Amino acid sequence: MATAEQIKALVKSHTEGDDARFYSVAMQVAAAEAKQGHTDFATELRLLIDKAREKQALPLPGGTTITMAAPRGELAELLAAFYPETRLSDMILTPELSVRLQRILDEQRQIAMLKGHDLHPRQRLLLMGAPGCGKTMTASALAGEMGVPLLVVRLDGLITKFMGETTAKLRLIFDAVERTRAVYLFDEFDSIGTERGSGSDVGEIRRVLNSFLTFIERHTGTSLVIAATNHAHSLDAALFRRFDDLLEFPLPDQALIRQTIERRLASAPAKAKVDLTKLSVAARGMSFAEIVKACDEAIKGALLMDRNHLGTADLLAAIRERRMFLPRGK
Ligand SMILES: Nc1ncnc2c1ncn2[C@@H]1O[C@H](COP(=O)(O)OP(=O)(O)O)[C@@H](O)[C@H]1O
Numbered sequence: 001m002a003t004a005e006q007i008k009a010l011v012k013s014h015t016e017g018d019d020a021r022f023y024s025v026a027m028q029v030a031a032a033e034a035k036q037g038h039t040d041f042a043t044e045l046r047l048l049i050d051k052a053r054e055k056q057a058l059p060l061p062g063g064t065t066i067t068m069a070a071p072r073g074e075l076a077e078l079l080a081a082f083y084p085e086t087r088l089s090d091m092i093l094t095p096e097l098s099v100r101l102q103r104i105l106d107e108q109r110q111i112a113m114l115k116g117h118d119l120h121p122r123q124r125l126l127l128m129g130a131p132g133c134g135k136t137m138t139a140s141a142l143a144g145e146m147g148v149p150l151l152v153v154r155l156d157g158l159i160t161k162f163m164g165e166t167t168a169k170l171r172l173i174f175d176a177v178e179r180t181r182a183v184y185l186f187d188e189f190d191s192i193g194t195e196r197g198s199g200s201d202v203g204e205i206r207r208v209l210n211s212f213l214t215f216i217e218r219h220t221g222t223s224l225v226i227a228a229t230n231h232a233h234s235l236d237a238a239l240f241r242r243f244d245d246l247l248e249f250p251l252p253d254q255a256l257i258r259q260t261i262e263r264r265l266a267s268a269p270a271k272a273k274v275d276l277t278k279l280s281v282a283a284r285g286m287s288f289a290e291i292v293k294a295c296d297e298a299i300k301g302a303l304l305m306d307r308n309h310l311g312t313a314d315l316l317a318a319i320r321e322r323r324m325f326l327p328r329g330k
Pocket residue numbers: 090091092093129130131132133134135136137138249260288289290292
């Protein structure tokens with residue numbers, strides 16, 4: 001029979017979603033039973049464990065495996081799980097960003113080979129840039145291309161919700177980083193990367209930042225850890241060297257604005273005949289997200305009025321309307 005300790009460990013690891021520990025305790029039970037001569041039961045238990053493991057593990061190139069289980073127990077409160085189908089080709093990127101993101105994926109695909117030579121792939125990324133310029137979308141696209149889940153941590157939420165115990169929560173998250181191959185996105189990274197908290201928060205934020213730095217430095221597994229911020233200028237200078245790659249997401253220039261509008265209109269139910277040059281001038285200074293929204297508004301307008309075509313004037317009006325959402329002076 002399994003001991004009381006073993007049963008407790010089984011239940012605890014199950015609630016925490018710690019599959020590795022769950023199977024290791026189950027194997028201990030099987031071994032103890034075999035020792036006592038209960039070989040049939042021990043064999044049956046081992047077979048059950050093998051079967052369960054096979055079912056959870058998906059083969060990846062290079063022989064590594066991933067567990068697709070959704071976060072359970074405490075982790076479910078800390079991480080939001082997504083299974084994106086986004087691809088890099090869905091994004092409008094500057095040639096430079098495109099090359100750099102491709103390089104990250106190439107290194108991930110050859111992870112076993114690189115590790116065989118004692119080299120580490122780029123696995124700690126800092127994404128910087130104005131809101132709506134593709135940071136979250138990039139994390140989704142990398143996960144989609146790698147065929148792994150995207151697990152999102154909202155640091156500002158973590159700090160307000162778990163004041164005083166954030167470091168312990170961060171440890172849980174980084175345990176998962178090592179255990180389950182996925183893309184981990186620390187969004188709103190500036191909420192710990194700067195000292196803009198007030199009063200009693202400041203000490204806590206410092207502590208969380210220091211733990212984050214220690215954890216990320218130790219990270220050598222196969223997961224990708226991404227931090228994203230809209231306020232890179234306010235980040236602590238010591239932070240930057242902890243990352244393997246720093247990626248800037250600028251506002252789209254005229255050519256990229258044009259591509260964004262063109263791509264969005266191409267899949268619109270209403271037929272569009274527009275002056276792209278005029279529109280891309282009108283949308284200068286807007287983010288990708290704002291431009292996509294303006295296009296969507298124009299398309300919706302046409303649909304609501306039962307029109308099956310769209311013109312430059314419709315788009316111009318939608319762009320002007322979205323402009324009102326921009327910070328003043330842009
Ligand atoms: N580079 C891009 N190419 C195409 N669409 C984009 C791009 N950047 C942003 N978008 C659009 O804007 C939306 C919001 O972008 P997001 O990645 O969440 O911005 P951020 O995280 O930088 O604030 C996306 O879902 C997408 O529709």
